Amino acid sequence: xxxxxDIRSRIxxxxxxxxxxxxxxxxxxxxxxxxxRRLEDTLPYFNGISEAMRDIIGHSEENGQKWFDRRENKxxxxxxxxxxxxxxxxxxxxxxxxxxxxxxSCPVGSLLLPIGNVGKRYFMEKDYILVExxxxxxxxxxxxxxxxxxxxxxxxxxxxxxxxxxxxxxKMVSIVRLEPTMQVLLPLDAAALADDGKGSDSAAYRYLxxxxxxxxxxxxxxxxxxxxxxxxxxxxxxQAARMTAMDAATKNADEMLGRIRLRYNRARxxxxxxxxxxxVAGAAALED
Amino acid sequence: MxxxxxxxxxxxxxxxxxxxxxxxFVTFDGQIEILANHESLxxxxxxxxxxxxxxxxxxxxxxxxxxxxxxxxxxxxxxDAAEWPEEIDRERAEQALGRxxxxxxxxxxxxxxxxxxxxxxxAHNRIAVVRGEPTQPSSAVL
Numbered sequence: 001x002x003x004x005x006d007i008r009s010r011i012x013x014x015x016x017x018x019x020x021x022x023x024x025x026x027x028x029x030x031x032x033x034x035x036x037r038r039l040e041d042t043l044p045y046f047n048g049i050s051e052a053m054r055d056i057i058g059h060s061e062e063n064g065q066k067w068f069d070r071r072e073n074k075x076x077x078x079x080x081x082x083x084x085x086x087x088x089x090x091x092x093x094x095x096x097x098x099x100x101x102x103x104x105s106c107p108v109g110s111l112l113l114p115i116g117n118v119g120k121r122y123f124m125e126k127d128y129i130l131v132e133x134x135x136x137x138x139x140x141x142x143x144x145x146x147x148x149x150x151x152x153x154x155x156x157x158x159x160x161x162x163x164x165x166x167x168x169x170x171k172m173v174s175i176v177r178l179e180p181t182m183q184v185l186l187p188l189d190a191a192a193l194a195d196d197g198k199g200s201d202s203a204a205y206r207y208l209x210x211x212x213x214x215x216x217x218x219x220x221x222x223x224x225x226x227x228x229x230x231x232x233x234x235x236x237x238x239q240a241a242r243m244t245a246m247d248a249a250t251k252n253a254d255e256m257l258g259r260i261r262l263r264y265n266r267a268r269x270x271x272x273x274x275x276x277x278x279x280v281a282g283a284a285a286l287e288d
Numbered sequence: 289m290x291x292x293x294x295x296x297x298x299x300x301x302x303x304x305x306x307x308x309x310x311x312x313f314v315t316f317d318g319q320i321e322i323l324a325n326h327e328s329l330x331x332x333x334x335x336x337x338x339x340x341x342x343x344x345x346x347x348x349x350x351x352x353x354x355x356x357x358x359x360x361x362x363x364x365x366x367x368d369a370a371e372w373p374e375e376i377d378r379e380r381a382e383q384a385l386g387r388x389x390x391x392x393x394x395x396x397x398x399x400x401x402x403x404x405x406x407x408x409x410x411a412h413n414r415i416a417v418v419r420g421e422p423t424q425p426s427s428a429v430l
Binding site: 041042044045046048049052055056143147204205206207208209213214218221225228229 | 295297298299300301302315316317320327328329330331332353354355357359364366368369
């Protein structure tokens with residue numbers, strides 16, 4: 001049987017853990033608020049740029065454009081994937097679901113560009129080729145960091161070192177619905193971009209300077225916007241996941257404390273009972 | 289004057305959203321002014337000044353790289369950053385210009401030289417906007 005002392009130390013340790021999880025919950029709540037504000041500031045740009053791109057591509061000639069080249073005849077097409085995970089764990093299923101999603105959708109041996117320490121460390125041990133170690137902070141991504149990633153991807157694509165570029169990140173649908181999402185960024189695909197929206201309604205565009213020159217200027221902008229949006233969205237998702245996980249952990253600790261307290265009271269009652277019965281028995285012995 | 293819907297979006301905020309009568313910005317071929325009923329157009333935007341006429345009153349702002357999309361009745365500008373003159377910290381812009389000039393003197397890697405040139409052009413543009421002067425074309429600055 002547990003003694004009262006054992007139970008007391010157990011209560012203490014659970015209470016300390018609860019304190020930690022509760023503090024983490026509060027921290028991620030306030031970080032989430034900030035991250036969501038940033039996400040809301042970015043969303044019009046993010047959505048606007050996607051929509052504009054869709055509209056422009058819908059009107060342009062696909063043939064012979066280097067940004068549209070699928071290179072289907074190439075024997076070994078190389079696909080590079082930008083994977084956004086968190087820098088830290090303790091965020092519930094956040095990192096795990098991204099990693100699982102990557103393993104399902106990227107065949108072993110493909111190229112990965114991991115952002116976030118958890119993903120980096122995990123995929124280092126696996127049979128993937130890690131291409132570049134970007135010094136991008138998952139915490140407060142800047143447009144300039146996104147630009148660096150986008151410029152790298154664009155140049156690798158044009159040089160033919162990669163034939164496809166996609167990004168996998170967590171999209172925050174709502175606080176409790178975080179969905180790992182994949183978006184193919186290169187080559188530009190008019191069909192894929194066009195079918196998730198309204199068709200092309202307006203007249204054809206005039207391009208300044210030329211169509212080719214325009215896309216050279218436009219594509220890096222587009223990539224950068226999408227990468228930045230993905231980073232901001234991923235960070236907000238991470239905070240939401242951590243908040244939910246820590247909230248659950250705190251609740252579990254509360255429940256556990258309740259059960260242990262019950263056991264503690266029982267043990268105390270048992271101790272008192274046995275003490276009383278000893279006294280009674282002693283007194284009875286004296287009377288006899 | 290006839291109006292159209294105009295919006296400037298940056299990754300950090302919706303910079304401007306409303307009616308405008310005229311919008312002027314810089315593309316690769318030089319300055320371009322958009323009035324109502326302009327033909328549909330897509331063009332890259334370069335670092336420079338944005339001139340905006342709303343209710344007959346001109347306003348100016350510093351903008352960086354991005355692109356513009358003109359469709360029937362509306363103009364959208366997607367740029368990295370945009371600032372009104374009153375938001376610009378002139379001292380910071382001058383420091384940035386100094387830093388960029390210093391970097392430009394020592395850098396040899398092509399893309400770093402390019403980055404420094406852009407930083408210098410951004411800083412120069414912001415200073416010009418605060419002063420209320422026209423921005424020199426970036427080739428003249430460097």
